[in-house]
Amino acid sequence: MVALEKVNLIIKPSEFISLVGSSGAGKSTLLRLLIGEEAPTMGEIIVGDVSINSLSHHELPYLRRKIGTIFQDYKLLTAKTVYENIAFAMEVAGKHELEIKEDVPQVLNLVGLGDKADQFPHQLSGGERQRVAIGRALVHRPDILVADEPTGNLDPVNTWEVINLLLKLNELGATVILATHDNSIVNNLERRVVLMEKGRIIKDDEKGKYLI
């Protein structure tokens, strides 16, 4: 039993692509391979002109700083405040202090958490945590945005706010890879849709629909 098999996928720069499929189809595994959280037993993953497989443990962080990842389970730093969680992505990239002081509050307002800056993740609701994760993924203006079920815990209004945010980042030039099983989002987006099932890609449509 393998998580992914015979996957051959090319994503062009500045593309907005939705990765759909039922849970267990291999969406998350594909995204984890992309940021080097897992290594493939066979095959190659190339981001830009770099083969991830050949990156050393020491080089991996540099790749990850170019990618913003919204994790399905948020992966927030529980010992840090909301502000610090978002600032952390900029700090590790060595961004200047002034830049951080300017950008983080902006992003906090963007995801609607301006008044929760000093709270810790355990004081937040599920939806709020998800928005912190989103803020952290986009604050350092990554070239690639990887979003694994970023709207899983949000109500419809917030969901569309997040999707619009992703679309806006895409307009500004970022490549967005969105994994979701919410067909209403996908059907309204009218962008490229890749359907996965049992670890394989079974459909790849420009301006696709996700029908169950």
Place this chain on the structure above:
Amino acid sequence: MREKIFTALRRVIKSGLNSFWRNRWVSTATISVMVITLGLITSLFLVSVIAGSILQDLEEKVDISVYFKLTTTENEILKIKTELEGLSDVKSVEYVSRAMALAKFEEGHQNNPLIIKSLEELGDNPLEASLNIKAKLIDNYGSIASFLESPRFAALVDTVNYRQNQQVIGKLSSILNTIRKSGLVAILVLGLVAVLVTFNTIRLTIYSTREEIGVMRLVGASNWYIRGPFIVEGGLHGLLASVATIIIFYPLVLFISPKLSSFLSGVDIATYFKQNFWQIFVLQTLVGVSLGVVSSLIAIRRYLKV
């Protein structure tokens, strides 16, 4: 480039101090364990200093004397003295002339009129001149005695009082050796136990943050950027533990010292402690800080593999 390193360093230190304060209860627990460890190590150190001075005291009480026949001249004795002083095993040689021996004897027995009177009746000084020899090591007395018993000196030397004391000296020497060896083993074992307890305490606190460490990696933090705050925290734990230990020890040593001196004469740890205060404190701090830092580094290693 330099500015970037400086910024990273500042962030790392700030984050370490932040984490230290936010986890102040865990920090307190870690510091307490470290205080016990450092206290034990410092106590062991002081005990070994005390034991060492007692053993040295005992050792210094041992000497051998060689008594010369009444016919031997002072010149001959002084020649032997020079020769003895040339031996590598010999620490010091003290010459006691016949007159000095008599004066000492009289002084020692001045309250005993019978002895004084019989001495007077004797008229002549019956005591022999002697050399008191101290060896550098307690095990050297045998060879010094053999040297004096050689046929070369047979006409001059009356007795060497080594053979009578040989057994006592030998026994003392073996007791001293056993105490030194077993003391060293005990110190090493206890020290190791203390270090392991601290190491495991730090390992447990880092174990509880293992997921955070993985997350930091996934967000793009380099290994040193992740390790940094833990190193700062570990070092701070060590420093504060050392300060706390010395604050506890200072009055304790002053309190115990007179009690100890009352039954172990010549042992004065208060003076020793005061004279070597900074050395002890610096050494203790070094042990504490390196214990905190190294334990953190080892404990964190396995969680950085993401």
